[in-house]
Amino acid sequence: METMTCTDKKCGIHGRVRTHGRTFVGTVTQGKAQRTATVSWERLHFVPKYERYEKRRTVVKAHNPACIEARKGEIVRIMESKPISKTKHFVIIERVGKNWQYMAKEELLQEDAKLVTAAAIESKNKEKDTNSNSKENK
Numbered sequence: 303m304e305t306m307t308c309t310d311k312k313c314g315i316h317g318r319v320r321t322h323g324r325t326f327v328g329t330v331t332q333g334k335a336q337r338t339a340t341v342s343w344e345r346l347h348f349v350p351k352y353e354r355y356e357k358r359r360t361v362v363k364a365h366n367p368a369c370i371e372a373r374k375g376e377i378v379r380i381m382e383s384k385p386i387s388k389t390k391h392f393v394i395i396e397r398v399g400k401n402w403q404y405m406a407k408e409e410l411l412q413e414d415a416k417l418v419t420a421a422a423i424e425s426k427n428k429e430k431d432t433n434s435n436s437k438e439n440k
């Protein structure tokens with residue numbers, strides 16, 4: 303992977319996009335778009351009234367260069383850059399690992415969705431059965 307030639311002009315390492323400013327580590331929550339990933343992470347925000355911290359989520363779009371191609375559920379390090387497009391001003395510079403917690407959660411959600419659709423299909427079939435039965439009875 304390291305030796306592959308990267309032709310992505312917007313790559314933070316091989317391209318012409320200069321990175322500067324802050325770096326963050328976050329999880330890719332949406333990686334389907336071409337060369338763009340949605341990265342989010344949690345930060346703590348202090349609430350003076352209650353003298354406590356609350357969790358807040360930051361979501362940004364980051365350029366996903368060809369040499370990295372981060373997928374959903376992966377933890378990546380991103381760095382601020384000059385604006386790449388209207389909503390992008392971050393570049394993924396490194397894969398850090400996988401967010402198993404996030405992936406497990408996603409899997410559970412998907413399974414739930416499957417169960418729900420399966421149940422819906424079943425109830426529809428039952429409806430059909432009762433309809434055909436009533437017709438036969440007449």
Ligand SMILES: [Zn+2]
Nearest residue numbers: 308313316369
């Ligand atoms: Zn590259």
